[in-house]
Amino acid sequence: MSVREFVVLGTASQVPTRHRNHNGYLLRWDGEGILFDPGEGTQRQMLRAGVAAHDINRICVTHFHGDHSLGLAGVIQRINLDQVPHPVTAHYPASGQKFFDRLRYATAYRETVKLAEAPVAADGVLASGPAYTLEARLLSHPVESFGYRITEPDGRRMVPELLARHGIKGPDVGRLMRDGELNGVTLDEVSEHKPGQRFAFVMDTRLCPGVDALAEGCDMLVIESTFLDADERLATDHGHLTAAQAARVARAAGVRHLVLTHFSQRYPDPDDFEREARAAGFEGELTIAADLARVPLPKRG
Numbered sequence: 096m097s098v099r100e101f102v103v104l105g106t107a108s109q110v111p112t113r114h115r116n117h118n119g120y121l122l123r124w125d126g127e128g129i130l131f132d133p134g135e136g137t138q139r140q141m142l143r144a145g146v147a148a149h150d151i152n153r154i155c156v157t158h159f160h161g162d163h164s165l166g167l168a169g170v171i172q173r174i175n176l177d178q179v180p181h182p183v184t185a186h187y188p189a190s191g192q193k194f195f196d197r198l199r200y201a202t203a204y205r206e207t208v209k210l211a212e213a214p215v216a217a218d219g220v221l222a223s224g225p226a227y228t229l230e231a232r233l234l235s236h237p238v239e240s241f242g243y244r245i246t247e248p249d250g251r252r253m254v255p256e257l258l259a260r261h262g263i264k265g266p267d268v269g270r271l272m273r274d275g276e277l278n279g280v281t282l283d284e285v286s287e288h289k290p291g292q293r294f295a296f297v298m299d300t301r302l303c304p305g306v307d308a309l310a311e312g313c314d315m316l317v318i319e320s321t322f323l324d325a326d327e328r329l330a331t332d333h334g335h336l337t338a339a340q341a342a343r344v345a346r347a348a349g350v351r352h353l354v355l356t357h358f359s360q361r362y363p364d365p366d367d368f369e370r371e372a373r374a375a376g377f378e379g380e381l382t383i384a385a386d387l388a389r390v391p392l393p394k395r396g
Contacts, residue, residue, distance in 0.1 A: 097125040099292070099392040101317065101354065103384045104133075104140035108321050108335075109162050110360045116140050116386050117162045118357060120317065122294065124245065125226060127152040130170065131243070131296050137166030138173055144387050148177040153222075153229070156187035157298040158240035159194040168201040175207045182209040186221055186231070188239045189214035215241050218305070227291075232309050234300035236334035242298065242309045247291030247395075257285040292395050298357060301334050302344070310348035314393045317384075318344070319357035320368055326361075342372035345379070351393045353377055356384035 104119030111117050117134025119141075128150035130137075141147070151174060156164050164187075174183055187195050192214060199210070213221060215231045222229040227245045234240040253268060261280045263271060271277040271285065295309040297318040310316050320338035322330040330337050336344075338355055345353040355368050362368070365383045372381055382390050 098123050099125065101294075101315065101390040101392065102144055102146060103356065103386060103388040103390065104137055104144055104146070106356045106358055106384045106386055107134075107162065108319075108357050108359050109160075111136070111162075112360050114386065115358065115360075117166065118298070119166060120296070120356075121146050121150065122245070122296075123150070124294075127226065129153045129155060129229075129245070131155050132157055132163040132298060133166035133170045134162045135165040138169040140386070141170075144389075148174045149179050151179070151183055152181065154183065154185040154187075155229075155243050155296070156185070156191075156195075157234070157242060157296070158188060158236060158238050159191035160238060160299065163298060164194065164198060167195070167198040171199055171210065172202070172204045174210070175204060178207045182211055184211040184213050184222070186213050186215055186229075186243070188241055189216040190239045232305035233303075234297065234305045235303040236299045236301070240299055240334075242296060242300070242305060244293070244295045244309045244313075246293050249291045250289045251282060251286040252289040253286050261285060289395065292392060294392065299334055300336065301331055302336065302340055306336075306344055307348065310344050310350060313345075313348060313350045314395075315352045315354060315390075316345050316348070316350045317354040317356060320355040320372075321357050321359050323362060323367055323371055338368040338371040339375040342375035342377035346375070346377045350377075350379060352380040352382065352390075354382045354384055354390060 102121040105116030107115035116136045118132040119137035120131040122129045220230045231241040275282045293313045295313045318341045320341045321335040322337045324337045324339045
């Protein structure tokens with residue numbers, strides 16, 4: 096059975112709190128797992144959330160500030176300790192290669208797993224297959240930062256009424272789907288367009304073209320909202336977004352489900368972020384991320 100859900104491991108920004116661990120997020124996409132921005136403490140949060148090293152197929156690091164990457168050392172060593180049976184690919188800004196090297200080999204351990212390094216140097220497609228296409232877009236932060244977007248290929252959805260009209264049923268449905276035609280009836284005549292799911296992960300950044308490109312048409316957008324609008328100047332100076340800015344991006348992009356995260360320790364009440372996002376006009380499904388939460392992706396359109 097396919098599972099698509101977003102598992103929140105940590106939601107703090109620079110400084111963790113009693114209730115917020117440093118960043119860490121796992122996207123379950125059918126049989127694959129993509130770990131985003133493993134900050135300090137991610138390995139323990141994985142244990143608490145029921146996430147195993149075996150669940151990880153890719154690691155995507157947006158940038159090399161500590162709250163987004165200090166957990167890499169422990170996660171990589173745990174992948175090797177548990178002898179994960181499949182290759183794992185790590186994506187990260189190419190400009191931070193020296194930081195990745197230091198974290199990967201921070202201490203002595205026995206390497207048992209093939210960890211492929213796939214640094215990101217520019218906007219573009221990082222991986223493509225039948226399940227999804229993974230791409231990156233440059234963001235605007237004091238250090239080089241990339242956001243990630245996952246797009247499922249579009250498909251076709253069978254329409255029972257049209258199948259019945261043409262007398263197609265049982266095994267013939269599968270044959271038509273496989274071959275594209277059956278006894279003169281084409282697939283297009285008995286099906287309709289089914290858009291693939293779209294997911295984007297946007298961390299530390301100011302407003303910039305990359306944010307808009309990543310968010311466009313997403314079923315789920317996970318995006319930082321470090322500050323509230325009263326501190327917008329501070330957000331801009333430090334290369335971050337406010338909850339209102341993130342909500343306006345999501346509204347303009349037609350996002351179905353908005354997930355806000357990466358909260359400054361100066362704000363103890365998470366409800367403030369929801370109120371601000373709603374006041375900015377976002378009317379879709381909204382989640383204020385909490386540590387260890389599991390957020391299902393919206394049903395496919």
